[in-house]
Amino acid sequence: MPTYKYHIALLGGGTIGLSMAALHLRRSDTKVTIYDPRLNIEAEVQATLPTYLTKAPSTSSTSSEPAEGTDIIASLISTNRLTIAKTIQEAVQSANIIQEQSPEIKTSKQALWKEVSLYADTNAHLWSSSSGIAASLQGSLCEPTIKERLLVTHPFNPPHILPLIEIVPGPETLPERMEFAKSYFGDVPGPESNQGGYYRPVVLNKEIEGFVGNRLAFALLREACYLVGEGVVSVEDLDTLVMASLGPRWAGSGVFESYHAGGGEGGIGAFIQKLAPTMNGVWSGLGQVDVSVDGDDATDESWRGTVVKQSEAAYGPSASPESRRKKEVMLKGVVEMQKKCL
Ligand SMILES: NC(=O)C1=CN([C@@H]2O[C@H](COP(=O)(O)OP(=O)(O)OC[C@H]3O[C@@H](n4cnc5c(N)ncnc54)[C@H](O)[C@@H]3O)[C@@H](O)[C@H]2O)C=CC1
Numbered sequence: 001m002p003t004y005k006y007h008i009a010l011l012g013g014g015t016i017g018l019s020m021a022a023l024h025l026r027r028s029d030t031k032v033t034i035y036d037p038r039l040n041i042e043a044e045v046q047a048t049l050p051t052y053l054t055k056a057p058s059t060s061s062t063s064s065e066p067a068e069g070t071d072i073i074a075s076l077i078s079t080n081r082l083t084i085a086k087t088i089q090e091a092v093q094s095a096n097i098i099q100e101q102s103p104e105i106k107t108s109k110q111a112l113w114k115e116v117s118l119y120a121d122t123n124a125h126l127w128s129s130s131s132g133i134a135a136s137l138q139g140s141l142c143e144p145t146i147k148e149r150l151l152v153t154h155p156f157n158p159p160h161i162l163p164l165i166e167i168v169p170g171p172e173t174l175p176e177r178m179e180f181a182k183s184y185f186g187d188v189p190g191p192e193s194n195q196g197g198y199y200r201p202v203v204l205n206k207e208i209e210g211f212v213g214n215r216l217a218f219a220l221l222r223e224a225c226y227l228v229g230e231g232v233v234s235v236e237d238l239d240t241l242v243m244a245s246l247g248p249r250w251a252g253s254g255v256f257e258s259y260h261a262g263g264g265e266g267g268i269g270a271f272i273q274k275l276a277p278t279m280n281g282v283w284s285g286l287g288q289v290d291v292s293v294d295g296d297d298a299t300d301e302s303w304r305g306t307v308v309k310q311s312e313a314a315y316g317p318s319a320s321p322e323s324r325r326k327k328e329v330m331l332k333g334v335v336e337m338q339k340k341c342l
């Protein structure tokens, strides 16, 4: 039976967990164990993972065939590259990297790391895919030997396609653990190649709730909800506006680079100087919308009711599998184009 340099235990095989499984399986030196308490995890792996391990579709097509169908799972299992564990102990006991993508609930993640600490190798790397719960909070019930290895490796969905991995230390995370995570993800091939260099790990200097990606995303979402709630624009038209302007722009130049270009000879400094009055006016009037956790503000008249109603009218009760696959093919094309042009 072949041996592998890395054995990753993925705790949580949901939306992110299964996408991460496809990401890690692109490294020929890595094998993956998935643990998930839900009863249908094996069926989910069989149904979902092959669609992520797809052949390289041409970007002109809107669908792509699973690589060798679902027998790819049988092959991965028979060569011991993929296993499904029944317990956390079974999943982590021989892993040298442990990555959780369990529900975004602080207490659940805290309990999970506490349980992991009972069985995991004392040198295993400990990663969390959390959208915004800091490593220091997740590891707060654990010993220093856990805290110094624990860090966040936050992806954008779907991680088997989108190249960002936001690497966020806790205050006690050792620098060498950060270096390893950055180097590991930097070497993961993309969906269409065998070489590394596809993923773009970004290391944050310190933790903050929501990290950077989601703070930016949620700031935009908050203003979008405000504008729809105030009746300034519809959900569909706001989405069109972003897809026809900021989206393509930011695929080629980030926030600062695009305004640096927009400032002309004086760069972003001149841009800020020229736009200061307008920027201050807009910034002082940005929407102040909050969302209640128990959903008691979800009346039809509220901004939340309007956003949900208009989104469902425009896009259906939820994104269909076909629409998800079309968007995935488009995402692959955008990232391909970036690789060619940047
Ligand atoms: N969905 C998204 O767009 C993104 C989610 N994330 C983060 O990834 C994590 C997982 O999110 P999703 O995959 O969307 O959730 P999900 O609900 O699709 O999957 C979570 C899985 O964890 C399993 N689970 C529950 N308790 C567990 C435990 N104690 N140990 C192991 N597994 C357990 C559940 O059975 C479920 O299958 C969250 O922290 C989320 O913030 C990060 C980036 C994007």
Ligand SMILES: O=C(O)[C@@H](O)C(=O)[C@H](O)[C@@H](O)CO
Residues within 6 Å of the ligand: 130, 131, 132, 155, 156, 157, 158, 213, 214, 217
């Ligand atoms: O947008 C993404 O894919 C990630 O930044 C996220 O963390 C998710 O959107 C998350 O906020 C929702 O689960």
